[in-house]
Amino acid sequence: MPYIPHTSQEIAEMLSVIGVDSIEQLFDEIPPELRSDGLDNIPSRQSEMQVQRLLTEKSMQDGTPLCFAGGGAYEHHIPAAIWEIATRGEFYSAYTPYQAEASQGTLQVIYEFQTMIASLTGMDVSNASLYDGASALGEAVLMSVRANRKAKSKRIIMPATVSSVYRQVVATIVKHQGITLDIIDFDRANGTIDIDKLKQQSEPFAALVIPQPNYFGCMEDVHTLTDWAHEQGAMVIGLVNPVALALLEAPGNWGTQGVDIAVGEAQPLGIPLSSGGPYIGFMACKQKLVRQLPGRIVGRTVDLDGKPGFSLTLQAREQHIRRSKATSNICTNQGLMATATTLYLAFMGRDGLQKVAASCVQNTQALIDLLKISPGICFPFGTSVFHEFVITLPTDVEQVIEAMAEEDIVAGINISQYYAQDGLENALLICVTETRSPEDMAFFADTLNKVISDLTGGARK
Amino acid sequence: MTQLNETVIENRLIFEASDFTRKSSSLAPDIDVDMVTKSLPEHLLRKSELLLPQVGELQVVRHYTCLSQKNFSIDTHFYPLGSCTMKYNPRICNTLAQLPGFAGRHPMAHSSMSQGIMSCLYELQNMLMEATGMKQVSLTPMAGAQGEFTGVAMIRAYHDHNKDDARTEIIVPDAAHGTNPATAVMCGYKVKELPTNDQGDVDIDALKVMIGPQTAGIMLTNPSTLGVFERKIKQIADMIHEVGGLLYYDGANLNAILGKVKPGDMGFDVIHMNLHKTFSTPHGGGGPGAGPVGVSERLQPFLPVPMVALKDGQYYWLSEDELPLSIGHLSAWMGNAGILLRAYIYALLLGREGMQRVAEFATLNANYLLQRFADAGFEIAFPERRASHEFILTLRKEAKQYGTNAMDFAKRLLDYGFHAPTTYFPLLVPECFLIEPTETEAKTDLDSFVKAMELILEEARESPEVLKQAPYSLPVRRLDDVKAARELDLNYYQSHAE
Numbered sequence: 001m002p003y004i005p006h007t008s009q010e011i012a013e014m015l016s017v018i019g020v021d022s023i024e025q026l027f028d029e030i031p032p033e034l035r036s037d038g039l040d041n042i043p044s045r046q047s048e049m050q051v052q053r054l055l056t057e058k059s060m061q062d063g064t065p066l067c068f069a070g071g072g073a074y075e076h077h078i079p080a081a082i083w084e085i086a087t088r089g090e091f092y093s094a095y096t097p098y099q100a101e102a103s104q105g106t107l108q109v110i111y112e113f114q115t116m117i118a119s120l121t122g123m124d125v126s127n128a129s130l131y132d133g134a135s136a137l138g139e140a141v142l143m144s145v146r147a148n149r150k151a152k153s154k155r156i157i158m159p160a161t162v163s164s165v166y167r168q169v170v171a172t173i174v175k176h177q178g179i180t181l182d183i184i185d186f187d188r189a190n191g192t193i194d195i196d197k198l199k200q201q202s203e204p205f206a207a208l209v210i211p212q213p214n215y216f217g218c219m220e221d222v223h224t225l226t227d228w229a230h231e232q233g234a235m236v237i238g239l240v241n242p243v244a245l246a247l248l249e250a251p252g253n254w255g256t257q258g259v260d261i262a263v264g265e266a267q268p269l270g271i272p273l274s275s276g277g278p279y280i281g282f283m284a285c286k287q288k289l290v291r292q293l294p295g296r297i298v299g300r301t302v303d304l305d306g307k308p309g310f311s312l313t314l315q316a317r318e319q320h321i322r323r324s325k326a327t328s329n330i331c332t333n334q335g336l337m338a339t340a341t342t343l344y345l346a347f348m349g350r351d352g353l354q355k356v357a358a359s360c361v362q363n364t365q366a367l368i369d370l371l372k373i374s375p376g377i378c379f380p381f382g383t384s385v386f387h388e389f390v391i392t393l394p395t396d397v398e399q400v401i402e403a404m405a406e407e408d409i410v411a412g413i414n415i416s417q418y419y420a421q422d423g424l425e426n427a428l429l430i431c432v433t434e435t436r437s438p439e440d441m442a443f444f445a446d447t448l449n450k451v452i453s454d455l456t457g458g459a460r461k
Numbered sequence: 462m463t464q465l466n467e468t469v470i471e472n473r474l475i476f477e478a479s480d481f482t483r484k485s486s487s488l489a490p491d492i493d494v495d496m497v498t499k500s501l502p503e504h505l506l507r508k509s510e511l512l513l514p515q516v517g518e519l520q521v522v523r524h525y526t527c528l529s530q531k532n533f534s535i536d537t538h539f540y541p542l543g544s545c546t547m548k549y550n551p552r553i554c555n556t557l558a559q560l561p562g563f564a565g566r567h568p569m570a571h572s573s574m575s576q577g578i579m580s581c582l583y584e585l586q587n588m589l590m591e592a593t594g595m596k597q598v599s600l601t602p603m604a605g606a607q608g609e610f611t612g613v614a615m616i617r618a619y620h621d622h623n624k625d626d627a628r629t630e631i632i633v634p635d636a637a638h639g640t641n642p643a644t645a646v647m648c649g650y651k652v653k654e655l656p657t658n659d660q661g662d663v664d665i666d667a668l669k670v671m672i673g674p675q676t677a678g679i680m681l682t683n684p685s686t687l688g689v690f691e692r693k694i695k696q697i698a699d700m701i702h703e704v705g706g707l708l709y710y711d712g713a714n715l716n717a718i719l720g721k722v723k724p725g726d727m728g729f730d731v732i733h734m735n736l737h738k739t740f741s742t743p744h745g746g747g748g749p750g751a752g753p754v755g756v757s758e759r760l761q762p763f764l765p766v767p768m769v770a771l772k773d774g775q776y777y778w779l780s781e782d783e784l785p786l787s788i789g790h791l792s793a794w795m796g797n798a799g800i801l802l803r804a805y806i807y808a809l810l811l812g813r814e815g816m817q818r819v820a821e822f823a824t825l826n827a828n829y830l831l832q833r834f835a836d837a838g839f840e841i842a843f844p845e846r847r848a849s850h851e852f853i854l855t856l857r858k859e860a861k862q863y864g865t866n867a868m869d870f871a872k873r874l875l876d877y878g879f880h881a882p883t884t885y886f887p888l889l890v891p892e893c894f895l896i897e898p899t900e901t902e903a904k905t906d907l908d909s910f911v912k913a914m915e916l917i918l919e920e921a922r923e924s925p926e927v928l929k930q931a932p933y934s935l936p937v938r939r940l941d942d943v944k945a946a947r948e949l950d951l952n953y954y955q956s957h958a959e
Contacts, residue, residue: 274563302944350513
C-alpha cells in the first residue's frame with residue numbers, strides 16, 4: 001500500500017485495542033445516506049516508475065525554449081546549491097515554527113531573510129513573506145488604508161505603468177473594503193507615469209503606488225513622485241524588482257523621506273519560473289508601521305539561559321489570535337521560497353547581486369542595439385530601461401509570438417492585450433537577463449527579422 | 462572545545478560571517494559594474510549602502526546545512542501537529558516537479574509550449590472534482606486562507622449578482638480556525654459566532670435563532686476542528702439553504718474523509734482544499750501551500766481565473782472572456798503551479814485505491830492513539846465520540862494537580878524526540894492537545910509516542926519542575942516571547958550594527 005506501513009497483524013491489534021471489528025466501523029458516525037460509493041473517475045494507481053516516465057514525457061513535450069519573456073517572472077541563473085539545501089527534509093518537510101525550540105533552523109533563516117529584504121529595500125522591517133508580488137501589492141494597499149487614517153480617504157492612485165495583471169489581483173483582493181483604485185495614465189513618449197496628469201489630482205488619497213522599474217521596463221522618477229505624494233498627505237508604496245535594487249536607489253531612500261511600504265516579487269532571487277508559482281511576495285515597511293504588517297514576523301530574543309534564539313513575534317496582529325480583527329487572513333505563506341531567497345542572497349552577496357544586475361542591463365542594451373537596425377521595429381519609449389523594453393511590430397504581435405514559438409523561442413509578452421486602447425498596438429515586452437548569451441541574442445534578432453519579413457511579405461501578396 | 466564551537470560557530474548569523482573585502486564567488490557573471498552603471502540615469506542610482514553578506518560558497522552551504530539540522534521535520538521526527546496533516550511527502554513528487562520542462566517554463570509561454578503542464582493541471586482539476594463531489598474546480602488560490610477568501614468572495618458575488626444585498630452576515634462556529642472569521646471580514650461581512658454543544662456538534666438551536674434574510678452563508682469544517690464528524694450536517698445545510706444562504710466547506714480536514722463522504726454530497730456550495738495537507742505537498746517551514754476551490758453549479762460562473770479547459774484535443778486557459786462573472790485573478794499567473802504539479806503526481810501514485818486508504822488509515826491511527834491515551838489515564842475531550850483523523854486531549858487535570866500545563870507537556874515532548882501536537886487550539890477546550898498522527902505513521906512510532914507521554918505524566922507527578930523548565934536537549938532552552946515582542950529585534954543590521 002503506497003506510503004502506509006501497517007502490517008495485517010498490526011491492523012488487527014489496533015482494531016482490537018479500539019474495540020471494533022473493522023476499519024469501516026470507524027466511520028459509523030457518518031450518516032449512511034451521505035456515504036459515497038468510491039472514486040470511480042480517479043485513475044487506478046501507478047508505480048513510481050510509471051509516473052516518472054509519464055511526467056518526463058509531459059515535461060519534454062513543453063521543452064526548454066529560449067526565454068525572452070519577463071513581465072513579473074524572470075529567468076535568472078539559480079546556483080545549484082540553493083535547491084540542494086532548500087529541499088533537505090529538515091526544511092522541506094517542517095511546518096510553521098510554532099514550537100520555536102524545535103524550529104530554530106527555519107526561524108533563523110526567516111530572521112536572515114527579513115534582514116536581507118530590509119537591507120535591499122532600505123526599509124526598517126520586513127515580514128516573513130507573502131504569496132506573490134501581486135497579492136503582496138494587494139496587502140500593501142489594504143495596509144496603507146489602515147495606516148493612513150489621517151488622509152480620510154480610501155482612494156489609491158494606481159499608475160497604468162503597474163502590471164495590468166497586478167492591478168487585477170489588487171482589485172480582487174481589496175474589492176470589499178470600500179477602496180477605490182484610480183488609474184493614472186502613462187506618458188506616451190516616456191512610458192512612465194504622466195506626472196502632469198498626476199499633479200492635477202485634487203481629491204485626497206491614501207497612497208500612491210510607484211513601480212520601479214515599471215511594467216514597460218522603464219525607470220520612474222521615483223524621488224519627485226515620492227516627495228509629491230508625501231506633500232499631499234498620502235503614503236507611498238514602492239513596487240520594486242529586487243535584482244534592480246542592486247543598482248537602483250532603494251525605496252527607503254526615495255525622495256526626502258523614503259517610501260512607507262515596499263513590496264515586490266522575490267522570484268528573481270533563486271526561484272524557478274515554474275509556470276508562475278510558487279513564487280514569493282515580500283513586504284517591508286517603516287518601523288512605525290510594524291504593527292500594521294500582515295503575515296508572520298520572526299524576532300530575535302533569548303532563552304532561559306540568556307542564549308540568543310528566535311521565535312514568531314507580534315502574533316497579536318494575526319488571525320489565530322485576533323480572528324476577525326486580524327491585519328489579514330494570511331496564515332501559511334511561502335516559507336520554502338523564503339529559504340531559497342535567503343540562500344540566493346547569501347551565495348550572491350552584495351557584489352554578486354550587483355554583477356547579476358549589471359549583466360542584465362548590459363545584455364538588454366545589446367539586444368536593443370541589435371533590434372534598432374531591424375526594419376519595421378519601433379521603440380515607443382525614450383526612457384532608460386533596466387532589463388525589459390517595449391517594441392512595436394509592423395505586423396500582428398500574436399502571430400509573431402506564435403511563429404517565434406515554432407523556432408523554440410518565448411519571444412516576450414503581447415502587451416497590446418492590456419494597452420490597445422492606449423495606442424500601444426502590436427507591442428511586445430521583451431526581457432533579457434544575465435542568462436542570455438550573445439549568440440542567444442543574435443539568434444533572437446535574426447529569427448524575429450525573418451518572422452516579420454515572412455509575415456509582412458505574406459500580407460503584401 | 463564543544464563550548465567554543467557552540468558559541469562561536471553554531472549561533473552565528475550569516476551577517477557575522479561576512480567580510481565586505483571578500484571577493485564575490487564564481488556564481489555571478491564577470492562584469493565591470495561601474496562601466497554599466499554609467500549608462501543609467503545618475504539620480505536614480507543606488508547611493509545607499511547595499512548590506513548583503515559577502516561569504517564564501519562552502520561557508521554558506523555549511524551555515525544553512527547546520528541550520529537545517531536545528532529543525533524538527535516529518536523526515537526526522539513524528540510530527541502530530543493537529544489540523545496540519547503532517548504526512549510523508551514522497552520525494553518523487555519534488556524530483557519530477559523540478560524537471561527542466563516544468564521548472565523552466567515561463568508562465569506566459571505560448572500554449573503550444575505548454576500542453577504538458579496544462580494536461581497535468583486539467584487532470585488534477587478533474588480528480589479534485591471527483592474526490593470532493595463538486596461541479597467544477599479552480600486551482601489558482603495560493604494557500605488555504607486564500608482559498609477561503611476566494612470561496613467567501615464567490616458567495617458574496619453570488620448574492621450581489623442576485624441583488625440580494627441585505628445579506629451581511631457570515632456564521633462561523635466558535636471552534637473554527639482563525640482564518641475563517643478573518644476571511645469573512647476581508648470580504649466585507651460581519652461575523653456571527655455559533656456555539657458548540659458538549660458533544661462537539663454545532664448548537665442547532667442557537668443556529669435556528671441566528672439565521673434569516675441577513676445570512677449570507679456559514680463556514681464549516683467537517684470533521685470539525687474538534688476531531689469529530691458533524692452528524693447533523695444535512696439538517697444544517699437545509700436550514701441555511703432554506704433562508705437563502707450558502708455553505709462554505711473549510712477543507713482543512715479533508716484527509717479524514719477522502720473517498721468516504723464528499724462535501725458536495727453533504728450540501729456544500731463551495732469548498733477549499735489544502736493540497737499541502739491532504740495531497741502531501743511540502744509544508745516547507747510555512748508554505749508554499751495551495752488552496753484550490755470547488756463549487757456547486759450555482760457558483761460556477763464566479764470561479765477565479767485562470768482555469769484550464771480542453772477543446773478539440775488542445776488545452777487552453779479560461780479567462781474572464783469566457784467567465785465574465787468571475788471574481789477575477791488571485792495571483793499574477795496560475796497560482797502555485799509547481800505545488801499543484803506535486804499534488805497531481807501524488808494523486809497519480811495513490812490512485813483511487815490509495816486515496817480511500819488515506820482516510821481509513823488516518824482514522825485508524827487516530828482512534829488507536831485515542832484509546833491508548835484513554836487507557837493511560839489521559840482525559841479525552843469528547844470520549845463518547847469516534848475520532849476522525851485527529852482528536853483532542855485535555856490536560857486540565859494535570860494543570861490543576863501538578864501545575865504543569867499543556868505547553869509544559871509540549872516542550873517536554875521535544876526532549877523525547879517528538880514534535881508537539883497543536884496546543885491551545887481549538888480555544889474551547891482548556892489545556893488542549895490536538896493530535897493528528899496521519900496515515901503514514903507506523904504503529905511502533907505511535908506506541909513510542911504514547912510511552913513518552915506516559916513518562917512525562919510520571920514526571921509531572923513526581924517532579925513537575927522538570928516539565929516547567931523543558932526543553933533541555935534542543936539548540937535553545939525555552940524562549941522569552943515577552944522580550945521578543947517588547948524589545949523588537951527583527952533586522953540584524955538595524956539592531957546590531959554599531
